[in-house]
Amino acid sequence: MDVEMRNKINYFMQIIKHQKFYLIISGIAVAASFLALLIWGLNRGIDFTGGSSEEFRFEQARPSNSEIFEVLKDLNPGNLSVNTAGEKGIILKFKDTDESKHQEVIKKLKDKYAGIGEVNFESIGPIIGKELARKSISALILVIAAIVLYIAWSFRKVSEPVASWKYGVAAIIALIHDISIVAGVFAVLGKFYGVEIGVPFIAALLTVLGYSVNDTIVVFDRTRENLARVSGKYEDIVNRSINEIFVRSINTSVTTFLALTAVFIFGGETTKYFMLALMIGVFVGTYSSIFVASPIVVIWEKLANKK
Amino acid sequence: MNIIKKISKFIWNFFSFAFTGIFKIIGKILAFFLKPVFAPKNARSKARTGVVFTLVLAILALFYTAPEIFNKTADKLNSKKSNLANSEKLIFKSRGFDQWLLNWRFPYFYTKSFILGLDLRGGTHLTYLADLSNVNSQDYPSAMDGVKDVIERRVNIYGVSEPLVQTSKVGGEYRVIVDLADVKDTEQAIQMIGETPLLEFKEEKSQEEIDKEKLSAQGGSASGGEIGNQKSDAQLDDSEKKDVAEVNATDESGNPINVNVESSVDLFKNTGLSGEQLERADVIFDPNTYTPQVSLEFDDEGRNLFAEITRRNIGKRVAIYLDGILISAPVVNNAILDGKAVIQGQFTANEAKQLAQRLNEGALPVPVKLIGQQNIGATLGDASLNKSLKAGLAGFLVVIAFMLFYYRLPGLLADFALIVYILISMAIFKLIPITLTMPGIAGFILSIGMAVNANVLIFERIKEELQDGRMSLETCIEEGFSLAWPSIRDGNISTLISCAILYTFASSSIKGFALTLIVGILASIFSSIIITKLFIRYSLLSKWTEWTGKHKWMWKCGIK
Numbered sequence: 001m002d003v004e005m006r007n008k009i010n011y012f013m014q015i016i017k018h019q020k021f022y023l024i025i026s027g028i029a030v031a032a033s034f035l036a037l038l039i040w041g042l043n044r045g046i047d048f049t050g051g052s053s054e055e056f057r058f059e060q061a062r063p064s065n066s067e068i069f070e071v072l073k074d075l076n077p078g079n080l081s082v083n084t085a086g087e088k089g090i091i092l093k094f095k096d097t098d099e100s101k102h103q104e105v106i107k108k109l110k111d112k113y114a115g116i117g118e119v120n121f122e123s124i125g126p127i128i129g130k131e132l133a134r135k136s137i138s139a140l141i142l143v144i145a146a147i148v149l150y151i152a153w154s155f156r157k158v159s160e161p162v163a164s165w166k167y168g169v170a171a172i173i174a175l176i177h178d179i180s181i182v183a184g185v186f187a188v189l190g191k192f193y194g195v196e197i198g199v200p201f202i203a204a205l206l207t208v209l210g211y212s213v214n215d216t217i218v219v220f221d222r223t224r225e226n227l228a229r230v231s232g233k234y235e236d237i238v239n240r241s242i243n244e245i246f247v248r249s250i251n252t253s254v255t256t257f258l259a260l261t262a263v264f265i266f267g268g269e270t271t272k273y274f275m276l277a278l279m280i281g282v283f284v285g286t287y288s289s290i291f292v293a294s295p296i297v298v299i300w301e302k303l304a305n306k307k
Numbered sequence: 308m309n310i311i312k313k314i315s316k317f318i319w320n321f322f323s324f325a326f327t328g329i330f331k332i333i334g335k336i337l338a339f340f341l342k343p344v345f346a347p348k349n350a351r352s353k354a355r356t357g358v359v360f361t362l363v364l365a366i367l368a369l370f371y372t373a374p375e376i377f378n379k380t381a382d383k384l385n386s387k388k389s390n391l392a393n394s395e396k397l398i399f400k401s402r403g404f405d406q407w408l409l410n411w412r413f414p415y416f417y418t419k420s421f422i423l424g425l426d427l428r429g430g431t432h433l434t435y436l437a438d439l440s441n442v443n444s445q446d447y448p449s450a451m452d453g454v455k456d457v458i459e460r461r462v463n464i465y466g467v468s469e470p471l472v473q474t475s476k477v478g479g480e481y482r483v484i485v486d487l488a489d490v491k492d493t494e495q496a497i498q499m500i501g502e503t504p505l506l507e508f509k510e511e512k513s514q515e516e517i518d519k520e521k522l523s524a525q526g527g528s529a530s531g532g533e534i535g536n537q538k539s540d541a542q543l544d545d546s547e548k549k550d551v552a553e554v555n556a557t558d559e560s561g562n563p564i565n566v567n568v569e570s571s572v573d574l575f576k577n578t579g580l581s582g583e584q585l586e587r588a589d590v591i592f593d594p595n596t597y598t599p600q601v602s603l604e605f606d607d608e609g610r611n612l613f614a615e616i617t618r619r620n621i622g623k624r625v626a627i628y629l630d631g632i633l634i635s636a637p638v639v640n641n642a643i644l645d646g647k648a649v650i651q652g653q654f655t656a657n658e659a660k661q662l663a664q665r666l667n668e669g670a671l672p673v674p675v676k677l678i679g680q681q682n683i684g685a686t687l688g689d690a691s692l693n694k695s696l697k698a699g700l701a702g703f704l705v706v707i708a709f710m711l712f713y714y715r716l717p718g719l720l721a722d723f724a725l726i727v728y729i730l731i732s733m734a735i736f737k738l739i740p741i742t743l744t745m746p747g748i749a750g751f752i753l754s755i756g757m758a759v760n761a762n763v764l765i766f767e768r769i770k771e772e773l774q775d776g777r778m779s780l781e782t783c784i785e786e787g788f789s790l791a792w793p794s795i796r797d798g799n800i801s802t803l804i805s806c807a808i809l810y811t812f813a814s815s816s817i818k819g820f821a822l823t824l825i826v827g828i829l830a831s832i833f834s835s836i837i838i839t840k841l842f843i844r845y846s847l848l849s850k851w852t853e854w855t856g857k858h859k860w861m862w863k864c865g866i867k
Contacts, residue, residue: 097678097679097680099494099497099677099680102680103494117684118682118684119684119687120682120683120684120687121680121681121682122680122681122682123679123680123681124679125434125436125677125678125679127436127480127678128434128678128679135812136812138812139808139809139811139812142808143804143805143808143809146804146808147801147804147805150800150801150804154797199813199817200746200817202813203746203809203813203817203820203821206805206806206808206809207753207802207805207806207809207820207824209805210801210802210803210804210805210806211757211802211805213798213801213802214760214798214799214801214802215798217794217797217798217801218764218794218797218798221793221794221797222794244771245767247767248763248764248767248768251713251763251767252757252759252760252763252764254709255706255709255710255756255757255759255760255763256753256756256757256760257756258702258705258706258709258756259702259705259706259752259753259755259756259757260702260752260753260756261705262698262699262701262702262705262752263695263698263699263701263702263749263752263753265698265701266694266697266698266701267694267695267697267698267745267749270426270691270745271695271745271746271749274746274749275749278753
């Protein structure tokens with residue numbers, strides 16, 4: 001088969017042609033996420049707010065949440081909340097981080113209920129909590145900055161017809177798109193399912209950042225290569241690049257996604273939502289590399305040329 | 308400035324030249340001797356060497372990661388060998404063959420276990436904040452060292468296996484982090500650690516006091532030695548023996564005596580003088596003999612107290628207790644009125660320095676406040692570990708199935724490379740060693756999924772080159788590898804950047820995630836490119852796989 005025929009066969013995906021359609025979908029998703037974040041906010045766990053979290057398991061019947069609340073009310077540990085965990089467990093959350101308070105709670109519950117065991121206890125003082133929040137934000141900013149620099153450097157030789165830094169910005173827009181959607185999903189989960197975010201969530205975000213850029217670079221790499229080899233309209237070249245790497249992009253994400261799904265299903269409770277964040281991130285990241293990042297550079301080039 | 312630059316540049320160049328030169332020479336010598344033996348003569352044996360090397364590497368990694376496999380086989384072989392040696396049918400028995408057989412055994416492979424994080428083992432993670440407000444800033448590091456030592460000592464008394472005590476500085480704060488594995492009663496552990504170091508000075512009890520106590524304690528006659536006599540050794544009663552510390556002390560002529568003293572309070576009683584009144588302890592050297600000594604200086608209250616105590620106890624010993632353990636019991640020569648004292652004894656400079664440091668620890672009350680705590684029950688830890696392993700297995704099988712189904716023969720080869728990759732990664736985790744936590748194992752599984760990414764990129768590229776139709780299979784494959792490399796490199800670097808930043812800011816369990824991901828990505832680059840290439844080359848060249856390898860249709864696979 002020669003090159004011409006291949007071109008004709010492969011271009012059944014007219015992505016750039018329909019780019020407005022895809023961008024609108026993305027736009028809606030991002031807007032919805034922002035809305036969710038504004039209205040409900042992220043359900044911050046004790047990693048960021050400070051406080052104590054304790055999990056107990058009952059050997060026999062598990063009393064109701066309100067009953068436990070009554071029992072512990074007098075101790076007044078501040079912002080007490082009682083939730084169920086699994087079939088026989090409860091999770092207590094309260095603001096106090098004193099060890100003595102912790103022991104009081106244990107004693108009171110042990111006195112009242114036979115066959116109760118503490119499974120898990122975590123207490124983060126407010127100092128550490130604030131610090132983690134601060135560090136998380138700076139880490140996110142740092143990673144984004146590092147990625148912009150890296151892309152700008154790696155695309156430094158590709159300046160026609162779109163300047164190399166513009167690729168970097170397009171990648172960043174795709175990244176922000178990815179992160180917002182993941183955060184938006186977790187805002188919804190937080191509101192309706194009580195899912196909390198902690199340091200693992202931030203770790204997932206950072207990993208998604210790194211991975212999504214991975215994918216975006218694959219697309220841009222091919223674009224860069226084709227710009228050198230083939231002549232034609234910019235948007236045609238970009239479209240062709242997308243077609244050529246489409247299978248590759250999907251496959252790489254599929255393997256990662258499958259691995260993550262395995263951990264999500266079989267792994268323990270603690271990493272469940274961590275994995276979920278990664279899975280959503282990988283999926284959206286792949287989508288954004290193809291359907292968001294490239295259209296942005298094309299549109300940008302068009303706008304720049306119109307001037 | 309310029310000349311300095313020139314000189315340093317010259318030195319740098321000289322050293323790097325010499326360095327590489329030495330390596331070149333060594334390489335040439337090695338090549339000269341090894342070439343006749345090892346060098347492959349043509350492409351096929353080169354490929355074969357590559358595959359053999361990979362297999363050896365994989366097997367070594369397997370045994371290092373799971374030495375039980377090797378050791379079980381060694382056990383079986385050993386028992387077979389003993390059976391053989393003892394059996395009737397053994398030949399050469401007259402020549403002592405059986406003796407020779409019995410004399411050696413198959414060795415075990417080097418055994419080392421993985422280091423598991425607290426969330427997999429179960430245990431407690433405590434974070435303390437040190438209150439250094441009463442400390443001079445130049446004393447901060449030694450104060451923190453002191454706190455760390457004291458806490459470590461306490462934790463060891465508690466009998467926890469493999470405790471980990473570290474100091475860390477975050478922002479302007481100094482912290483102590485304590486990791487205790489398998490602790491049943493964290494409340495008690497926390498209580499013990501929370502107490503600040505305590506320094507006490509005690510004086511001897513009178514003989515009547517001791518006799519009285521001993522009589523009431525054991526109902527027998529007192530068999531104590533002549534306490535109060537300068538040169539006697541204290542007798543130890545077995546029932547009262549607790550931690551015995553050997554103590555250096557001097558008599559009035561400055562000769563050292565070895566005194567075995569019980570560290571319990573049976574011989575000494577409290578004086579009220581403690582670390583609270585101690586200003587400083589220092590190491591000094593005797594002007595005449597140049598032996599190391601420890602000098603003490605008390606504050607006003609301490610000076611008065613100490614004058615009283617020494618006046619009362621001339622000729623007797625005053626014991627210095629740290630955390631309830633006797634560390635020194637010098638004999639008092641004169642009443643000391645200036646609040647200064649010197650502990651003489653057979654100290655080495657190091658011992659004196661340690662004693663001074665410990666005294667300063669007692670003198671610097673550095674309160675520590677518990678600011679963070681995580682308890683993981685051991686059963687939860689075990690369950691988490693099992694689940695992680697199951698998840699890993701599932702992820703691995705899924706990825707293998709996908710590669711096989713979609714890419715067929717090259718997919719199979721990529722799967723073999725993946726197995727080698729997993730073995731090598733696990734060996735690296737054991738080697739460094741990296742503490743494995745739940746997120747860490749999740750990161751490893753993620754990297755398994757990403758490891759085949761590079762292979763996918765390469766295979767897709769090869770498919771394209773094949774579809775061009777212009778080149779032979781071998782050339783397409785080589786082209787595919789080289790053309791795919793920039794994408795692989797760029798893409799993985801970005802993930803590595805993320806992980807590096809994540810590593811610096813995260814807590815220890817997430818640090819494990821970042822580390823395993825970094826190691827995984829680096830190892831996967833190696834495995835997916837180099838090892839897969841070796842396998843592919845071999846499959847093209849070897850006599851056995853020619854009939855599968857050479858057909859182009861094997862490579863134009865995939866659903867499109």
